[in-house]
Amino acid sequence: MYRRKSLISKIYKKVQRSQDVAFVLADFYTYSTDTDQLLRALRRLVADNVLIRIGKGAYAKAKLSVITNDYVPMGGIIGAGRQALQKLGIKIYPTQAEKDYNSGISTQVLTGRVVGVNKRVSRVISFKGVKLTYERI
Numbered sequence: 001m002y003r004r005k006s007l008i009s010k011i012y013k014k015v016q017r018s019q020d021v022a023f024v025l026a027d028f029y030t031y032s033t034d035t036d037q038l039l040r041a042l043r044r045l046v047a048d049n050v051l052i053r054i055g056k057g058a059y060a061k062a063k064l065s066v067i068t069n070d071y072v073p074m075g076g077i078i079g080a081g082r083q084a085l086q087k088l089g090i091k092i093y094p095t096q097a098e099k100d101y102n103s104g105i106s107t108q109v110l111t112g113r114v115v116g117v118n119k120r121v122s123r124v125i126s127f128k129g130v131k132l133t134y135e136r137i
Contacts, residue, residue: 007032008041012050015061021075022083025057055125058084073127078112081125081132091118093137 003009010031015023028038042059045051049071051059060073060080073080082092093116100106113130116137125132 007037008044011038011041011045015045015050020083021061021073022054022080022087023051023059023061024084024087027087052127054080054084054127055123058088058123058125060084060127077125077127077130077132078115082115084125085115085117085121085123088123090121092116093118095135095137 011028014028014031025035025038025042028042032038032041042051042053046053046059049062052062052071052073054060054073054077060075060077062071063074064070065072075083086092094102095110095114095116097106097108097110097114098116101108101110114133114135117134118137120136121134
């Protein structure tokens, strides 16, 4: 698909071999320290539907949805977003609604788009208008 020793092929192989569903720019610095070159390679992989951009410097593996016949993040926006935040060094905690649901206090089903964090987060993680929101714990 890609030339054997090109940067794009190296990143492609890393993405395919990895168990992770989310990647940040720092994951690919072992291949090149030139940020512009990395971003060009990542843009090409996004155009080829290998990766999906879910935020500034955050990418997720793409898979074809059987329902919409469109590419969506593997693991959903919630799973990919949580993993991307963890890779960026932000600790993830269960929200108050999750705690109430798991302890049996509430029977309301969670939407899952809220992530519990312990500090202010200004990074936007989104896909096609669906944003992750943050609850400070």
